[in-house]
Amino acid sequence: MKETEFIWKNGKLIKWSDATTHVLTHALHYGTAVFEGIRAYKTEQGTAIFKAAEHYDRLLESAKLIYMNPPYSTKELIEATQLLLKENKLESGYIRPLFYFGYGEMGLNPSKNKVDCIIAAWPWGTYLGEEGLKNGIRCKISSWTRIDSSVVPPLAKSAANYLNSGLAKQEALRCGYEEAILLNSNGRIAEGPGENLFLIKDNTLYTPDISENALKGITSKTIIECAKHLNIPFEYKSIIRDELFIADELFFTGTAAEVTPIREIDGITIGNGSRGPLTEKLQSLFFDIVSGRKTLNASWLTYA
Ligand code: PMP
Numbered sequence: 001m002k003e004t005e006f007i008w009k010n011g012k013l014i015k016w017s018d019a020t021t022h023v024l025t026h027a028l029h030y031g032t033a034v035f036e037g038i039r040a041y042k043t044e045q046g047t048a049i050f051k052a053a054e055h056y057d058r059l060l061e062s063a064k065l066i067y068m069n070p071p072y073s074t075k076e077l078i079e080a081t082q083l084l085l086k087e088n089k090l091e092s093g094y095i096r097p098l099f100y101f102g103y104g105e106m107g108l109n110p111s112k113n114k115v116d117c118i119i120a121a122w123p124w125g126t127y128l129g130e131e132g133l134k135n136g137i138r139c140k141i142s143s144w145t146r147i148d149s150s151v152v153p154p155l156a157k158s159a160a161n162y163l164n165s166g167l168a169k170q171e172a173l174r175c176g177y178e179e180a181i182l183l184n185s186n187g188r189i190a191e192g193p194g195e196n197l198f199l200i201k202d203n204t205l206y207t208p209d210i211s212e213n214a215l216k217g218i219t220s221k222t223i224i225e226c227a228k229h230l231n232i233p234f235e236y237k238s239i240i241r242d243e244l245f246i247a248d249e250l251f252f253t254g255t256a257a258e259v260t261p262i263r264e265i266d267g268i269t270i271g272n273g274s275r276g277p278l279t280e281k282l283q284s285l286f287f288d289i290v291s292g293r294k295t296l297n298a299s300w301l302t303y304a
Pocket of ligand 1: 193194218220255256
């Protein structure tokens with residue numbers, strides 16, 4: 001990770017190296033934290049945070065889902081992020097807000113513990129590689145099942161949920177793949193460990209909806225909006241594994257992964273074995289939007 005000068009903590013900017021916490025912090029023991037991943041892009045009009053309000057609204061929803069009451073509003077958190085980017089002189093990068101139950105009581109009820117809130121930001125390039133963005137990546141269907149809403153809330157970006165994602169990611173890497181695809185407890189396609197999944201068949205775009213235990217992806221929503229703009233038909237759909245293998249095109253979306261084509265799953269070539277034509281169109285429009293070259297909705301970019 002490339003360090004920057006400041007981290008925002010509980011309303012103040014502090015030095016990166018001073019942003020430490022006690023070993024008995026509640027979240028460290030029980031995963032009682034929620035977070036976001038946001039990107040800021042360099043544009044001709046300056047540094048732009050992509051869909052800032054959507055990300056902070058989702059962070060507050062994640063908090064609600066784990067019975068946490070953070071003391072900040074979306075508006076305050078956006079202002080804190082603008083300040084952080086400016087003071088760190090970041091033209092582009094990754095933004096990581098984290099709300100966590102801090103030091104105090106031990107045990108499974110953290111309701112008396114303080115909620116500590118931090119926002120960090122640092123330069124970060126592509127998550128799955130430039131080559132992956134262009135030519136696609138190789139995936140494994142995970143042996144780990146995506147978490148289910150009867151166990152923990154899959155709509156929350158909670159730290160605890162990411163043990164599931166992290167195991168799937170590491171298993172895929174250990175087996176020689178670049179990324180995992182998780183099925184849900186009904187054997188339907190859920191998503192990647194940190195990405196939503198899209199399928200194209202006969203010129204129509206499909207993705208599983210949240211009832212399949214996928215996260216409510218902000219990039220996913222953007223791609224659906226791009227498809228509308230490009231007159232590509234779209235439907236939410238319950239997807240079985242077989243449909244992946246006979247898809248014309250597949251790709252992942254996510255703040256980190258952006259729009260990454262999938263060229264192979266478990267040794268089976270998908271479509272033409274590279275980035276498909278509709279994926280390329282959607283990906284190109286996506287990058288034009290985030291970098292301010294094209295505008296579908298002016299409220300999507302917040303300048304720092
Ligand atoms: N699913 C999971 C499990 C994720 O962690 C992410 C990344 N936030 C996504 C999907 C994609 O969501 P978004 O486009 O909002 O980053």
